[in-house]
Amino acid sequence: MSIDSQATEYARLAEYYFNRGDTRGDLYMATFFANKAIALGKTTEKLYAMIAISLFRKGLYKESVAIFAAYVTDESPKDTKYLYDLAKQYAQTGTATHRNKKISTKIKLSTENTSALSQKAGISDTAQDFYWSQQNIPCQAACPAGTNIPGYLNEVLQGNFHAAYKINLRDNIFPGILGRVCARPCESECRHGWDGLGEPVAICFSKRSAAQLQTNNKPVLLDKLYADSGKRVAIIGAGPAGLAAARELTLLGHKVVVFEKHHTPGGMMEQGIPKFRLPRDVMELEISQIELLGVVIRCNISIGKDISIAELLNDFNAVILAAGTLRPNMLDMENNNMDGIMHGLDYLLETNHDETIHAAKQVVVIGGGFTAMDCARTAKRLGGKFTHFMSLFKSNDWMHVPVTRSHADVEVIYRRSENEMLVTPGELGELEHEGIPMHFLSSPQRYVGKDGHITGIEFSHNKLGPKDTSGRRSPVAIEGSEYIEKADLILLATGQFPDTSWIDPELRDLLVAADHWPKAHGKHATDHPKIFLAGDYSTGAKSLIEAIAHAKEAALQVDQFLMGSQRMKKVVQISDSPGGSGRYRSMDAVPLQVMPELQTQDRDFIAEVETGYAAEQAVDEAQRCYQCNYKYEIDPDKCIYCNWCIKAKPQENCIVEISSLKHSAIGEVIGFERATSSEDTKQIYINQADCIRCNACLDACPVDAISVQKVEIINVKNDAL
Template structure:
């Protein structure tokens, strides 16, 4: 036993020397109940080296004392007891322990601490003596010199009156936040810089408030239109479809449309889709259910201001123009929209097949805009039917929202052959006429939304009901020069292409068109590519592989290779100021232009982007126009902070799987039959309950927190609640990070790291002192008097 013990203590000594204290404790414990002095000596040392976490100081002292009781007389044991006593402010005990081992030959740290302990018990004579010994060893040590000064001062004054100490009183130590919550004031500043947002309640407008929204609600931050996604998902879950629709209507103008065809930038950012957390919430499909199940056939928003008497012309009834028009009408301005096509809707009509977006929904949501007094005049080309200058003269402001109608025709040999078409023209014809001659073999060039739509539309043009691989149906291929990862399509779209039996050739690039003697296209020559470094868009650039050319036959080639703004119609004296040599607006993507009173919205300013981008741009344009017309800022963004009892979720909701969108079977698919049939109400509940409701803010009231760590024990993620010694801020006061506390004593806050919090409520349930508040923080639009716009809380 003794030999075994010696072996184990030797091993433990090595581990302690390496700082592997827990392993050393395990080894020492394995030797039997700690009833041998050497075991206790080493246990004492190991616990000492662990630091000051709860139990460590006590355990180090405890085993040191046990070792002494067992007859192990060593300076180390007294030193550990002395330091432990000193740490706890038990200076008499510390002096007693120091006196057991400190000598004139002891090191500077020992004599220094001994002197301090003596000072604390009022033995200034001995304190002076011991601090002199420390200084003899290290005269330049700042700590020693400071200690000497303190001891001298005490010798003079009798006490250290210069150390301020705040007394305990009920009022002083009462929670500031609690006091404030007792007031009826609905706008209360947060008391500390480390509060997550600037307000305890009310409307925050500080940089840190918007930073919180950006960081904490990733879906909303990713949505160009800033849609209050978690709030409408919560409404859907509760069955309040009307409110969910109204939130969407306010934020993105076309909920039923976007619920079908939005590019869903929100979903790729959804917190639920982060590593180890499962799949993102099906936000878009859920949004559609709000439109599908709302009780009101037509939803008309209340106007925010009375009639201004101002008139605005909007050129183009696409989503950007209509979004701008809708918001200008809400702001009290008269709006007339001019549209060159027979129907308003722009890309919604022209670019998106009916089987993805039935036209009724477009019409209904445009009708809701008309109901606000917006006049939409179709079949009217500006620059031809009405001069641009005339619009300027007859309206107080003009918004150019003419989209991107200039196709990007790839400049390859054979580009003039018959059968080569731009994809948007093809889609417009198919959508308008339900027919287009595509022949047997179709090649679609491109890897974006339009390419997918062209391919699926072309497939459907082969027969009333498409059945794959049947004779007579077109053979369609989509060719894309990058990989599937680089495609700009919505999740599931490629899968649906595969499901309908349309092959894709990735990593191929067109070389030239092939034609027959009649000038008709017969095929294409392509070359295989590999991916190089990322280009300006962040996507990896395709590089052709020499010698890898190949040919495939085609009766029709559809080019889904992008389009640009058509600006040639802008005439009059302003044209030169507005349009550059490259035919783009000189004002770039801004809503304001070089000409006062002329604005640009959507793709016309930004180049071809998505519907939701265009809507966001149209909304911003409306604000700029309003400012121009009124000279005032009449809409502001605020972070609304309000108390909330809790999100009403349970943790099990996190484990509900992603609900797939129901689709009609292949045999029922046609040009007009909507493929996605939408969530049932039951499925909508299933899906929306998965949302973490990231707009709920969990925050620890630092005046109530007692640092018990119980929330940390209950937390589901490594970094959602952390002990921090300090927080990092930028110049604008935004919290940009935290510094973990090393030990108990430098723990300044128990901090809910908002970025990692998954709103599971576990911390609230674990907190024994109810110091964790749950509040809702929402990005809202308000008028300057604080009235919230669009929908109720």
């Protein structure tokens, strides 16, 4: 075909698409073929008119004016000149008055917001972009510390373990620790674990991989955000919250001294988590990274005894109370003064510090949370041989059925059912592996003893009643179901509270409530302008990651108090990513990687049970991440409705034909209406909730109508915006 013939064919196709209708795909194709024809030398007014009118219909008024100006003359058709005048009005003022003519019914005079984000690339603080992030990156939204989970999983996928570690270090401060003991709220929200999609990504284990597989395995320090401010902050408590607040305030340029009453820092990380779950060298390394930034930790100092809060207020510009929850919740029952009754945290503190070994033949652990699991596994190691037997009473309502009981020397008894337990995934399985039976729906009623020492405890069976304030179904005792469990050591994993007994008497009215809890003014402030709260001391006993997140927020509030303004701001960073996420459909076939563990017979009080992924396993597991922080979007101005993307889609509902989008009052795309017919189809739409970011649609699209953007939530200095 000659060049002239090609130009004529392109002109014919341009006119065909232009006349077929005003779907935005047709406008794109009309412009595409008109430009092709012009490039081959066919420069007719008609072709320019089609380009200009197509641009106008799409709302590109300034671009339309430029084309109109190149060819409109006094001899041009009236409708063409009218469009030119209308385009100029829009380009100059943003509004225009138009007459109700037949031709104007095909003109789109206002454009609907079809993009889920406010811009293609840049820094944003709009509610629209935060909404998209919250809805479409569920793992990060679920993480109290806001960890950039897709970001570090992508680095693990590339084998960049050091980079993955630094992302975690920035966001959650203790990656090596959390990679072993985090409560994993992210995994329960992971889209890979949604119905029909398989198991969640092993996000926690991947965090551990980033820490464990670094090439240097030496202290990693973040750059400070601000120069020395000249301000000094005292923090009471060197647990996860106190250390997290100290790290953040140091990065913000303040001098920080942390006061700790125990002989080593770490708080519950050091006192309450067994060594076989958290090796102390891992904890010590990550605490040292905070000290190397300039944080001073002074141990063996009891506030209220060695130094008062009032004295700290004289020497420091601000004081943070981050003393954790050290007041045990003991059960107020008959015979509660007998020997052999111990709170679980006291037990773990003593055994972790090798102060006292409470060996016992028959140990009953009461509770169903993190402390109960750690107490049971510790007591098993100190008191008896491992077996390979477990009995579970899993019914939601108690039934009079025989339950096989093991002869293990340690057992855990919980008042609710398994569904109401607050433990990390896999912990019940570890009890089973280590021969520790777990019994449900039983509540303690009274202690049984002889000669001042415990010999057992009476329980009653329960059934589940209505939900209580925790959102879990409450246990209701069944009359006449009492029974006695023999025990010579009872460990109470029944919760703990903040201890305020050490607060200065003259400050108690400002800092202590009537129920003896710290008196908070909001989340972090108190009634004293220079004193703030962080972590469990404010919220009550929570998970490690929640304490860290609360402390990070407290640090920002203290910084604002010290400097008189908010110096850091959370924003959405949007980056154009034309190559997509880098994922492929085959990655969906990668199975969940199993964490290697020590054989049961090799487990002791020191050796870490979970040994960590090999590098190959870590990379394989990272492949499973959907990279939800990538947004795939079809530009309706370019789409030609060829349906190639629909034919290529791996999920039934990841790409859909829609009749309209739903928007919130502030312009957020909050949903869509499925088209019921081809005539009803106004747009082909990528449904972010079902998209697995596999690039299949991107590869299939013949006209590059699909754009990809990477979305990250970051903290930036206000003066940098």
